[in-house]
Amino acid sequence: MHISVIGCGYLGAVHATCMAELGHDVVGIDVDAGKVDLLNSGKAPFHEPGFDELLERQVNGGRLRFSTDYADARGAQVHFIAVGTPQSEEGYAADMTYVDAAVADLIPHLLEHPDGPTLVVGKSTVPVGTAARLAAQVGGSPAHLVWNPEFLREGFAVQDTLTPDRIIYGLPGDPDAAEASSAVLDAVYASMLAAGIPRLTADYATAELVKVAANSFLATKISFINAMAELCEATGADVTVLAEAIGHDDRIGPKFLRAGVGFGGGCLPKDIRAFMARAGELGVDQALTFLREVDTINTRRRTAAVELAHRLLGGTFSGKRVAVLGAAFKPDSDDMRNSPALDIANAIAGQGARVIITDPAAGPKLAKSRPDMEVAADAFEAARDADLVLLLTEWRQFRDLDPAELREVVASPQIIDGRNVLDPAAWRAAGWTYHGVGRP
Ligand code: UDX
Secondary structure: OEEEEEOOOHHHHHHHHHHHHOOOEEEEEOOOHHHHHHHHOOOOOOOOOOHHHHHHHHHHHOOEEEEOOHHHHOOOOEEEEOOOOOEOOOOOOEOOHHHHHHHHHHHHHOOOOOOOOEEEEEOOOOOOOHHHHHHHHHOOOOEEEEEOOOOOOOOOHHHHHHOOOOEEEEEOOOHHHHHHHHHHHHHHOHHHHHOOOOEEEEEHHHHHHHHHHHHHHHHHHHHHHHHHHHHHHHHOOOHHHHHHHHHOOOOOOOOOOOOOOOOOOOOHHHHHHHHHHHHHHOOOHHHHHHHHHHHHHHHHHHHHHHHHHHHHOOOOOOOOEEEEEOOOOOOOOOOOOOOHHHHHHHHHHHOOOEEEEEOOOOHHHHHHHOOOOEEOOOHHHHHOOOOEEEEOOOOHHHHOOOHHHHHHHOOOOEEEEOOOOOOHHHHHHOOOEEEOOOOO
16 A cells, blocks of 8 residues: 655654555655655664664665655555644643644645545544544545554554554544545554454544553553652662562553653653643543642652752762763663653752763763763763762663672762662672662
8 A cells, every 4th residue: 555654753754664564655754854864764863673674674675765745645545644742832732733734734635546535544642632623624635534543662663563552543423434444544454453453443532532541541550659669768668579569460460560760751741741731621620630640749759869869969969970870761762852861860960960971872862962961981981980870761781780890980889770670689789879769
């Protein structure tokens, strides 16, 4: 099938490449000429395991290309919308400028297709009600609108796109349009559906809500365990054992119960805020007041890490050298959007400490974008003569650090393990003062 993907950021670039991998003929459209050139040369504009090889193979194989010109999307049967919906400058609501512009720019290029209806398929995370609004706009063209949210995690983007836990179609209200649209998307995802991936159909609003509900639940799970960590800290209990114990109950499950410096990234923080803002507009803000608390608990973990660092340094940051291991919001990613690690590093530097930060993937990007930051090549360089080390992103390189070797280079062997990934006994045995999150 001939497919276009509008927006070649994280979501769009991976989606376009995976659609080519499924055997489709794909064009990715993006307004950023630099990004389009890079993608056309088979190079990923971000760090994502397994993505580079796939992109290069599909671009060289001729099934995938990228363009800045919407006219190149002409003739495709399916047009995916995968542009960003960041938090708006003024408040918590999602900024819909890019989605609206993408749809408006695409409409003149929507043509009748001989093999069935042409589809405009929304993938971006949007406030509930967006699909209905866009459907009215698309209505004058030969296309139907479908909402098909994406659940990919950074670091697992290819795997999550090709073998998702489920596929959801938010379909038009008209039964004939719904059936015909559904059949076209079934053809797009044929090999995935044949492999047994569950597929659910719904109305627009449900499909839109599935995405934000899932992210809200995940954020709530993390803040729940971080709240338990606060209780553990007040009582001398161990949150890692507590999480393992409650996780054995399969109604709760073991995943997303890792206490630490909390969630960040381009999705969870902004999605729960946009969801609260939308609930307010719909007059049901009280239904989501708990998300305000989820957000507050999350932010409090960052403040708590800064306060602990301050205490361990004897009540002052000035004149102190602090090593920060991690800048990305999670390992296997160079994404620093709303990163707890970077936020904590900034706060400590802002209060007068000399902060040396290192990150295997985000380091070079950080050095370029933040000339005010001292970026080291690795953990040993960052920790040289440090009065305190903070591990804030759980890269394998940091989890595997030898405490005895690292102890050789620091001025004072004290570490805050903001992700609870080190073995406290091993680090203490090597002479370190170890502080985890919610662990005695
Ligand atoms: C998330 C959702 O998982 C994904 O389904 C959605 O499509 C986009 O948002 P992502 O932002 O890539 O994906 O990262 P995720 O793995 O969910 O982690 C989010 C944040 O939560 C990270 O900062 C991570 O460190 C933190 N986290 C995760 C915890 O603090 N504890 C946990 O137990 C799990």
